[in-house]
Amino acid sequence: xxxxxxxxxxxxxxxxxxxxxxxxxxxxxxxxxxxxxxxxxxxxxxxxxxxxxxxxxxxxxxxxxxxxxxxxxxxxxxxxxxxxxxxxxxxxxxxxxxxxxxxxxxxxxxxxxxxxxxxxxxxxxxxxxxxxxxxxxxxxxxxxxxxxxxxxxx
Amino acid sequence: xxxxxxxxxxxxxxxxxxxxxxxxxxxxxxxxxxxxxxxxxxxxxxxxxxxxxxxxxxxxxxxxxxxxxxxxxxxxxxxxxxxxxxxxxxxxxxxxxxxxxxxxxxxxxxxxxxxxxxxxxxxxxxxxxxxxxxxxxxxxxxxxxxxxxxxxxxxxxxxxxxxxxxxxxxxxxxxxxxxxxxxxxxxxxxxxxxxxxxxxxxxxxxxxxxxxxxxxxxxxxxxxxxxxxxxxxxxxxxxxxxxxxxxxxxxxxxxxxx
Numbered sequence: 001x002x003x004x005x006x007x008x009x010x011x012x013x014x015x016x017x018x019x020x021x022x023x024x025x026x027x028x029x030x031x032x033x034x035x036x037x038x039x040x041x042x043x044x045x046x047x048x049x050x051x052x053x054x055x056x057x058x059x060x061x062x063x064x065x066x067x068x069x070x071x072x073x074x075x076x077x078x079x080x081x082x083x084x085x086x087x088x089x090x091x092x093x094x095x096x097x098x099x100x101x102x103x104x105x106x107x108x109x110x111x112x113x114x115x116x117x118x119x120x121x122x123x124x125x126x127x128x129x130x131x132x133x134x135x136x137x138x139x140x141x142x143x144x145x146x147x148x149x150x151x152x153x154x
Numbered sequence: 155x156x157x158x159x160x161x162x163x164x165x166x167x168x169x170x171x172x173x174x175x176x177x178x179x180x181x182x183x184x185x186x187x188x189x190x191x192x193x194x195x196x197x198x199x200x201x202x203x204x205x206x207x208x209x210x211x212x213x214x215x216x217x218x219x220x221x222x223x224x225x226x227x228x229x230x231x232x233x234x235x236x237x238x239x240x241x242x243x244x245x246x247x248x249x250x251x252x253x254x255x256x257x258x259x260x261x262x263x264x265x266x267x268x269x270x271x272x273x274x275x276x277x278x279x280x281x282x283x284x285x286x287x288x289x290x291x292x293x294x295x296x297x298x299x300x301x302x303x304x305x306x307x308x309x310x311x312x313x314x315x316x317x318x319x320x321x322x323x324x325x326x327x328x329x330x331x332x333x334x335x336x337x338x339x340x341x342x343x344x345x346x347x348x349x350x351x352x353x354x355x356x357x358x359x360x361x362x363x364x365x366x367x368x369x370x371x372x373x374x375x376x377x378x379x380x381x382x383x384x385x386x387x388x389x390x391x392x393x394x395x396x397x398x399x400x401x402x403x404x405x406x407x408x409x410x411x412x
Contacts, residue, residue, distance in 0.1 A: 060341075064341070066341055067340055067341040068340065068341075077342075078341045078342040079339075079341070080338075080339055080340050080341050081338060081339040082335045082338035082339065082340060082345070106325075113326060113330040113331070113334060113335065115323075115324045115325055115326070116325060119325075123320075123321075123322065123323060123325055124319065124320060124321045124322070124325075124379070125321045125322065125374075125379045125380045126321075126322055126323050126378060126379060126380070127322070127323070127375065127378045127379060127380050128380070130322075130323040130378045133323070135323060135324075
């Protein structure tokens, strides 16, 4: 326990000193507010599109949620099995809780394998073309969230 | 920390599959264990195993005189089937005169430049892959047993830190896939422990044999992280850590993998 904390601290220090963003690139974590490990406010103020969200969840270059999660997407042959099945996820969590999960799941579990889909700072040795970028845009996060909120019956 | 634990417990409570992946840390398994029956059969048959093309070509390079000293590997090491047995399973090794580790590829290039007065091979070149495969193949069936004591320790620790460090835009460490989730399914792939005992490995996806450092570069790039150069100190340290992690696994060179 203690060790985890000390390691965490050391990492935070390294990140703080080592991973500055290029000029003009905004740290997106300053653009939303975390309240009790949830993000109650939409990132864009614009409703998400669940049809687009479903496509993003499948797309290997975007969400690729299927890499790890099973989802009710029967036309896709390969679903990962190293994470909770997302069928019925909207019954288990509120939108604010799921938004937090997608944006930066390390707030909830610092050791998780799940990527932070809306973070652009504090990473180590990112390939040049992805530096300062988030995996999903703010609107894409809202789209995926809108899709997950349709997953109601188990 | 507490929170993470609670969430973890909640997930197990949902009856999820995370536990299926949770292998005991000391339960060491080669990638062979998770390979399809087809791939296993291909590896096991020396005639069907496409990696043997490089073993054969390596044996030809072994006897080929090259460089200003007018020597071949054979001039000094004679019969590889005797002299190279039990060599590769102990690499990388600490070299006092260099103050760091040296792996098999680097040892081969040292012999070429220092003793044969020949040009160093490029890392992923055909002759380098062939000779490395040939040399490592002589230890096939022998257990991996690298020395991490004394001066090698600090390089082992550096490799271990690398293994556990998150990197890239996907922000994952090697351990997230190959330790926490070994045996799990990642979309179309079965994750293995990411062991090094089969290298150079014939990968069906590559359609040729490839070095361990090529694999490192691939695993770095897939999490959108900048790879290191072939033969970089960081990768040789990582190699020592991985080999030690796989202590006791039998050398399979040339292994066949998807």
